[in-house]
Amino acid sequence: MLDRLKSGLQKTKRQFVDTFSSISFGRSIDEELFEDIEMILLKADVGVKATEEILDFLRKESKKRKLKEGEQLKELLKEKLLEILKGCESRLNLGEEKPAVILFLGINGSGKTTTVGKLAAQLKEEGKSVVLAAADTFRAAAIDQLEVWAERSGARIVKHTQGADPAAVVYDAVNSAKSRGDDVVLVDTAGRLHTKEHLIKELQKIIRTIKKLMPNQPVETLLVLDGTIGQNSINQAKIFKEAANVTGIVITKLDGTAKGGAIIPVCRELKIPVKFIGVGETVEDLQPFDAKAFVDALFS
Ligand code: GDP
Numbered sequence: 001m002l003d004r005l006k007s008g009l010q011k012t013k014r015q016f017v018d019t020f021s022s023i024s025f026g027r028s029i030d031e032e033l034f035e036d037i038e039m040i041l042l043k044a045d046v047g048v049k050a051t052e053e054i055l056d057f058l059r060k061e062s063k064k065r066k067l068k069e070g071e072q073l074k075e076l077l078k079e080k081l082l083e084i085l086k087g088c089e090s091r092l093n094l095g096e097e098k099p100a101v102i103l104f105l106g107i108n109g110s111g112k113t114t115t116v117g118k119l120a121a122q123l124k125e126e127g128k129s130v131v132l133a134a135a136d137t138f139r140a141a142a143i144d145q146l147e148v149w150a151e152r153s154g155a156r157i158v159k160h161t162q163g164a165d166p167a168a169v170v171y172d173a174v175n176s177a178k179s180r181g182d183d184v185v186l187v188d189t190a191g192r193l194h195t196k197e198h199l200i201k202e203l204q205k206i207i208r209t210i211k212k213l214m215p216n217q218p219v220e221t222l223l224v225l226d227g228t229i230g231q232n233s234i235n236q237a238k239i240f241k242e243a244a245n246v247t248g249i250v251i252t253k254l255d256g257t258a259k260g261g262a263i264i265p266v267c268r269e270l271k272i273p274v275k276f277i278g279v280g281e282t283v284e285d286l287q288p289f290d291a292k293a294f295v296d297a298l299f300s
Helices: 002-008 010-023 032-042 048-064 068-088 113-125 140-153 166-180 196-213 226-243 260-270 290-297
Strands: 100-105 130-135 155-156 186-190 220-226 249-251 275-277 284-290
Touching: 002 275, 002 290, 010 068, 010 249, 032 048, 048 068, 048 260, 068 260, 068 290, 113 130, 113 140, 113 186, 113 220, 113 275, 113 284, 130 140, 130 166, 140 155, 140 290, 155 166, 155 186, 166 196, 166 290, 186 196, 196 226, 220 226, 226 249, 226 260, 249 260, 260 275
Parallel strands: 100 186, 100 220, 130 155, 130 186, 220 249, 249 275
Antiparallel strands: 275 284
Protein backbone atom coordinates (compact mmCIF):
# COMPACT_ATOMS: atom_id res chain seq x y z
CA MET A 1 0.00 0.00 0.00
CA LEU A 2 2.84 2.34 0.82
CA ASP A 3 4.24 1.69 -2.65
CA ARG A 4 0.98 2.74 -4.28
CA LEU A 5 0.91 5.81 -2.10
CA LYS A 6 4.48 6.60 -3.02
CA SER A 7 3.91 6.22 -6.74
CA GLY A 8 0.61 8.08 -6.49
CA LEU A 9 2.28 10.95 -4.72
CA GLN A 10 5.13 11.19 -7.23
CA LYS A 11 4.34 14.72 -8.22
CA THR A 12 3.79 16.06 -4.71
CA LYS A 13 6.88 14.17 -3.65
CA ARG A 14 8.94 15.58 -6.48
CA GLN A 15 7.95 19.05 -5.49
CA PHE A 16 9.22 18.52 -1.96
CA VAL A 17 12.13 16.21 -2.51
CA ASP A 18 13.70 17.49 -5.71
CA THR A 19 13.71 20.98 -4.42
CA PHE A 20 15.07 19.82 -1.11
CA SER A 21 17.86 17.95 -2.84
CA SER A 22 18.53 20.96 -5.04
CA ILE A 23 19.12 23.10 -1.96
CA SER A 24 21.19 20.33 -0.41
CA PHE A 25 20.81 19.54 3.25
CA GLY A 26 24.38 18.33 3.31
CA ARG A 27 25.68 21.58 4.69
CA SER A 28 25.56 23.51 7.92
CA ILE A 29 22.37 25.18 9.03
CA ASP A 30 22.27 28.84 8.06
CA GLU A 31 19.66 31.50 7.31
CA GLU A 32 19.64 30.64 3.62
CA LEU A 33 18.62 27.08 4.42
CA PHE A 34 15.62 28.29 6.42
CA GLU A 35 14.64 30.54 3.51
CA ASP A 36 14.93 27.68 1.04
CA ILE A 37 12.68 25.51 3.19
CA GLU A 38 10.19 28.35 3.41
CA MET A 39 10.08 28.64 -0.38
CA ILE A 40 9.43 24.93 -0.82
CA LEU A 41 6.62 24.86 1.70
CA LEU A 42 4.94 27.84 0.06
CA LYS A 43 5.29 26.28 -3.39
CA ALA A 44 3.69 23.06 -2.17
CA ASP A 45 0.71 25.16 -1.01
CA VAL A 46 1.23 24.55 2.67
CA GLY A 47 0.02 28.14 3.14
CA VAL A 48 1.48 31.23 4.77
CA LYS A 49 0.23 30.58 8.29
CA ALA A 50 1.40 26.99 8.55
CA THR A 51 4.69 27.83 6.83
CA GLU A 52 5.38 30.53 9.41
CA GLU A 53 4.55 28.14 12.21
CA ILE A 54 6.85 25.47 10.80
CA LEU A 55 9.71 27.92 10.28
CA ASP A 56 9.34 29.32 13.80
CA PHE A 57 9.47 25.82 15.18
CA LEU A 58 12.53 24.92 13.10
CA ARG A 59 14.43 28.03 14.17
CA LYS A 60 13.65 27.73 17.88
CA GLU A 61 13.96 23.98 18.14
CA SER A 62 17.21 23.74 16.16
CA LYS A 63 18.72 26.32 18.52
CA LYS A 64 17.43 24.54 21.58
CA ARG A 65 18.73 21.17 20.38
CA LYS A 66 21.97 22.82 19.22
CA LEU A 67 21.65 21.34 15.73
CA LYS A 68 24.39 22.12 13.24
CA GLU A 69 23.80 19.91 10.21
CA GLY A 70 21.25 20.46 7.45
CA GLU A 71 20.29 16.78 7.56
CA GLN A 72 19.27 17.22 11.19
CA LEU A 73 17.07 20.12 10.16
CA LYS A 74 15.44 17.91 7.55
CA GLU A 75 14.60 15.36 10.27
CA LEU A 76 13.16 18.15 12.40
CA LEU A 77 11.02 19.28 9.49
CA LYS A 78 9.69 15.74 9.04
CA GLU A 79 8.92 15.59 12.74
CA LYS A 80 6.95 18.84 12.59
CA LEU A 81 5.03 17.90 9.43
CA LEU A 82 4.11 14.59 11.02
CA GLU A 83 2.87 16.29 14.18
CA ILE A 84 0.70 18.69 12.17
CA LEU A 85 -0.65 16.02 9.83
CA LYS A 86 -1.39 13.65 12.75
CA GLY A 87 -3.87 16.28 13.89
CA CYS A 88 -5.59 16.01 10.49
CA GLU A 89 -5.93 12.23 10.56
CA SER A 90 -9.24 10.50 11.19
CA ARG A 91 -10.83 7.17 10.24
CA LEU A 92 -14.20 6.60 8.61
CA ASN A 93 -16.92 6.19 11.22
CA LEU A 94 -19.76 3.85 10.34
CA GLY A 95 -21.41 4.13 13.76
CA GLU A 96 -23.57 1.42 15.32
CA GLU A 97 -26.79 1.88 13.43
CA LYS A 98 -27.70 0.13 10.16
CA PRO A 99 -27.63 1.32 7.51
CA ALA A 100 -24.82 3.83 8.01
CA VAL A 101 -25.63 6.67 5.63
CA ILE A 102 -22.66 8.51 4.16
CA LEU A 103 -23.36 11.68 2.25
CA PHE A 104 -20.83 12.90 -0.33
CA LEU A 105 -20.59 16.58 -1.22
CA GLY A 106 -18.33 18.48 -3.58
CA ILE A 107 -18.40 20.44 -6.81
CA ASN A 108 -18.64 18.71 -10.18
CA GLY A 109 -15.38 17.22 -11.27
CA SER A 110 -13.91 17.01 -7.78
CA GLY A 111 -13.95 13.21 -7.93
CA LYS A 112 -17.12 12.53 -5.94
CA THR A 113 -18.65 9.75 -8.03
CA THR A 114 -15.29 8.03 -8.40
CA THR A 115 -14.72 8.22 -4.65
CA VAL A 116 -18.18 6.77 -3.95
CA GLY A 117 -17.45 3.93 -6.39
CA LYS A 118 -14.03 3.16 -4.92
CA LEU A 119 -15.37 3.17 -1.36
CA ALA A 120 -18.29 0.95 -2.38
CA ALA A 121 -15.83 -1.57 -3.81
CA GLN A 122 -13.71 -1.49 -0.65
CA LEU A 123 -16.70 -1.91 1.67
CA LYS A 124 -18.02 -4.79 -0.45
CA GLU A 125 -14.59 -6.36 -0.22
CA GLU A 126 -14.98 -6.24 3.57
CA GLY A 127 -18.23 -8.19 3.21
CA LYS A 128 -20.65 -5.31 3.73
CA SER A 129 -23.86 -4.84 1.78
CA VAL A 130 -23.72 -1.47 0.07
CA VAL A 131 -26.39 0.66 -1.56
CA LEU A 132 -25.51 3.51 -3.91
CA ALA A 133 -27.96 6.41 -4.10
CA ALA A 134 -27.61 8.17 -7.45
CA ALA A 135 -28.72 11.56 -6.17
CA ASP A 136 -26.70 13.51 -8.72
CA THR A 137 -29.71 13.59 -11.01
CA PHE A 138 -28.50 16.68 -12.82
CA ARG A 139 -25.97 14.86 -14.98
CA ALA A 140 -27.10 11.71 -16.79
CA ALA A 141 -23.42 10.75 -17.00
CA ALA A 142 -23.15 10.72 -13.21
CA ILE A 143 -25.93 8.13 -12.98
CA ASP A 144 -24.31 6.01 -15.71
CA GLN A 145 -20.91 6.30 -14.07
CA LEU A 146 -22.32 5.19 -10.73
CA GLU A 147 -24.03 2.28 -12.42
CA VAL A 148 -20.70 1.11 -13.80
CA TRP A 149 -19.25 1.22 -10.28
CA ALA A 150 -22.28 -0.67 -8.94
CA GLU A 151 -21.73 -3.45 -11.49
CA ARG A 152 -18.02 -3.54 -10.85
CA SER A 153 -18.34 -3.66 -7.08
CA GLY A 154 -21.54 -5.67 -6.68
CA ALA A 155 -23.26 -2.86 -4.80
CA ARG A 156 -26.97 -2.25 -5.32
CA ILE A 157 -27.87 1.03 -6.97
CA VAL A 158 -31.02 3.10 -6.46
CA LYS A 159 -31.61 5.59 -9.26
CA HIS A 160 -34.31 7.65 -10.87
CA THR A 161 -34.22 9.34 -14.24
CA GLN A 162 -32.16 12.42 -14.99
CA GLY A 163 -33.77 15.56 -13.62
CA ALA A 164 -35.65 13.72 -10.85
CA ASP A 165 -35.76 15.13 -7.32
CA PRO A 166 -32.51 14.04 -5.61
CA ALA A 167 -34.30 13.87 -2.25
CA ALA A 168 -36.72 11.32 -3.71
CA VAL A 169 -33.79 9.12 -4.78
CA VAL A 170 -32.30 9.39 -1.30
CA TYR A 171 -35.64 8.53 0.28
CA ASP A 172 -35.95 5.36 -1.80
CA ALA A 173 -32.34 4.34 -1.19
CA VAL A 174 -32.38 4.81 2.59
CA ASN A 175 -35.87 3.38 2.99
CA SER A 176 -35.07 0.23 1.04
CA ALA A 177 -31.70 -0.21 2.77
CA LYS A 178 -33.45 0.11 6.12
CA SER A 179 -36.05 -2.50 5.31
CA ARG A 180 -33.52 -4.91 3.80
CA GLY A 181 -31.03 -4.48 6.62
CA ASP A 182 -28.18 -3.25 4.41
CA ASP A 183 -24.97 -2.05 6.05
CA VAL A 184 -24.13 1.17 4.22
CA VAL A 185 -25.77 3.72 1.93
CA LEU A 186 -23.43 5.95 -0.06
CA VAL A 187 -25.16 9.06 -1.40
CA ASP A 188 -23.66 10.75 -4.48
CA THR A 189 -24.98 14.32 -4.77
CA ALA A 190 -24.85 16.98 -7.49
CA GLY A 191 -22.28 19.71 -7.08
CA ARG A 192 -23.42 22.55 -9.24
CA LEU A 193 -22.24 25.81 -7.83
CA HIS A 194 -24.31 27.96 -10.19
CA THR A 195 -25.94 29.53 -7.19
CA LYS A 196 -24.91 28.93 -3.65
CA GLU A 197 -28.46 29.26 -2.38
CA HIS A 198 -29.74 26.58 -4.71
CA LEU A 199 -27.00 24.17 -3.76
CA ILE A 200 -27.56 24.71 -0.05
CA LYS A 201 -31.32 24.29 -0.41
CA GLU A 202 -30.95 21.06 -2.35
CA LEU A 203 -28.48 19.58 0.12
CA GLN A 204 -30.56 20.57 3.09
CA LYS A 205 -33.61 18.90 1.58
CA ILE A 206 -31.58 15.71 1.13
CA ILE A 207 -30.43 15.85 4.74
CA ARG A 208 -33.98 16.47 6.01
CA THR A 209 -35.15 13.47 4.00
CA ILE A 210 -32.50 11.22 5.53
CA LYS A 211 -33.33 12.45 9.04
CA LYS A 212 -37.05 11.81 8.55
CA LEU A 213 -36.23 8.14 8.04
CA MET A 214 -33.22 7.93 10.37
CA PRO A 215 -32.78 10.82 12.82
CA ASN A 216 -29.14 9.95 13.65
CA GLN A 217 -27.96 9.78 10.04
CA PRO A 218 -25.97 10.66 8.01
CA VAL A 219 -23.22 9.34 10.26
CA GLU A 220 -20.64 10.92 7.95
CA THR A 221 -20.87 13.85 5.56
CA LEU A 222 -17.74 13.80 3.44
CA LEU A 223 -16.62 16.74 1.36
CA VAL A 224 -14.63 15.75 -1.73
CA LEU A 225 -12.01 18.32 -2.77
CA ASP A 226 -9.84 18.33 -5.87
CA GLY A 227 -6.23 18.28 -4.66
CA THR A 228 -4.94 19.93 -7.83
CA ILE A 229 -6.51 23.26 -6.89
CA GLY A 230 -4.52 23.38 -3.65
CA GLN A 231 -5.51 26.03 -1.17
CA ASN A 232 -8.25 27.37 -3.46
CA SER A 233 -10.41 24.53 -2.23
CA ILE A 234 -10.77 26.28 1.11
CA ASN A 235 -13.30 28.77 -0.26
CA GLN A 236 -15.29 26.00 -1.89
CA ALA A 237 -15.32 24.09 1.33
CA LYS A 238 -16.69 27.05 3.25
CA ILE A 239 -19.82 27.05 1.07
CA PHE A 240 -20.46 23.39 1.76
CA LYS A 241 -19.89 23.93 5.46
CA GLU A 242 -22.77 26.40 5.41
CA ALA A 243 -25.04 23.75 3.97
CA ALA A 244 -24.13 20.75 6.08
CA ASN A 245 -22.25 19.49 9.09
CA VAL A 246 -19.21 18.23 7.20
CA THR A 247 -17.50 15.50 9.25
CA GLY A 248 -14.58 14.69 6.99
CA ILE A 249 -12.67 15.60 3.87
CA VAL A 250 -11.53 13.48 0.95
CA ILE A 251 -8.72 15.02 -1.10
CA THR A 252 -8.52 13.52 -4.58
CA LYS A 253 -6.02 13.62 -7.45
CA LEU A 254 -2.96 13.98 -5.24
CA ASP A 255 -1.20 11.90 -7.90
CA GLY A 256 -1.56 14.75 -10.36
CA THR A 257 -0.38 17.71 -8.35
CA ALA A 258 2.52 19.32 -6.58
CA LYS A 259 0.09 20.98 -4.20
CA GLY A 260 -0.26 18.11 -1.74
CA GLY A 261 0.87 20.42 1.04
CA ALA A 262 -2.58 22.02 0.90
CA ILE A 263 -3.82 19.21 3.15
CA ILE A 264 -2.43 21.26 6.02
CA PRO A 265 -4.31 24.56 5.56
CA VAL A 266 -7.43 22.71 4.39
CA CYS A 267 -7.75 20.61 7.51
CA ARG A 268 -6.59 23.30 9.91
CA GLU A 269 -8.56 26.29 8.65
CA LEU A 270 -11.72 24.31 8.20
CA LYS A 271 -11.20 22.32 11.40
CA ILE A 272 -12.35 19.18 9.59
CA PRO A 273 -10.21 16.02 9.54
CA VAL A 274 -9.03 14.29 6.38
CA LYS A 275 -10.54 10.81 6.09
CA PHE A 276 -9.27 9.68 2.68
CA ILE A 277 -6.89 10.69 -0.06
CA GLY A 278 -7.17 9.76 -3.74
CA VAL A 279 -3.92 9.01 -5.54
CA GLY A 280 -5.18 7.53 -8.81
CA GLU A 281 -8.13 6.04 -10.63
CA THR A 282 -8.26 2.47 -9.34
CA VAL A 283 -10.03 1.11 -6.26
CA GLU A 284 -6.82 0.81 -4.23
CA ASP A 285 -5.99 4.43 -4.96
CA LEU A 286 -8.51 5.61 -2.40
CA GLN A 287 -6.63 5.33 0.86
CA PRO A 288 -7.41 6.20 4.47
CA PHE A 289 -5.37 9.29 5.24
CA ASP A 290 -2.35 8.13 7.21
CA ALA A 291 -0.06 10.97 8.33
CA LYS A 292 2.99 8.78 8.85
CA ALA A 293 2.69 7.08 5.45
CA PHE A 294 2.11 10.47 3.82
CA VAL A 295 5.23 12.04 5.30
CA ASP A 296 7.29 8.91 4.58
CA ALA A 297 6.12 8.98 0.96
CA LEU A 298 7.08 12.64 0.67
CA PHE A 299 10.58 12.14 2.00
CA SER A 300 11.47 8.65 0.81
P1 GDP B 1 -17.60 14.26 -9.76
O1 GDP B 1 -18.14 15.17 -10.82
O2 GDP B 1 -17.24 15.01 -8.52
O3 GDP B 1 -18.48 13.10 -9.47
O4 GDP B 1 -16.20 13.72 -10.31
P2 GDP B 1 -15.82 12.33 -10.97
O5 GDP B 1 -15.89 11.25 -9.96
O6 GDP B 1 -16.61 12.16 -12.21
O7 GDP B 1 -14.26 12.58 -11.28
C1 GDP B 1 -13.81 13.52 -12.20
C2 GDP B 1 -12.54 12.98 -12.86
O8 GDP B 1 -11.50 12.87 -11.90
C3 GDP B 1 -12.70 11.58 -13.43
O9 GDP B 1 -12.04 11.54 -14.67
C4 GDP B 1 -12.03 10.68 -12.41
O10 GDP B 1 -11.53 9.50 -12.98
C5 GDP B 1 -10.93 11.58 -11.91
N1 GDP B 1 -10.45 11.24 -10.55
C6 GDP B 1 -11.16 11.10 -9.42
N2 GDP B 1 -10.34 10.82 -8.37
C7 GDP B 1 -9.08 10.79 -8.85
C8 GDP B 1 -7.76 10.59 -8.26
O11 GDP B 1 -7.57 10.36 -7.06
N3 GDP B 1 -6.69 10.65 -9.11
C9 GDP B 1 -6.85 10.92 -10.45
N4 GDP B 1 -5.76 10.97 -11.21
N5 GDP B 1 -8.04 11.12 -11.01
C10 GDP B 1 -9.14 11.07 -10.24
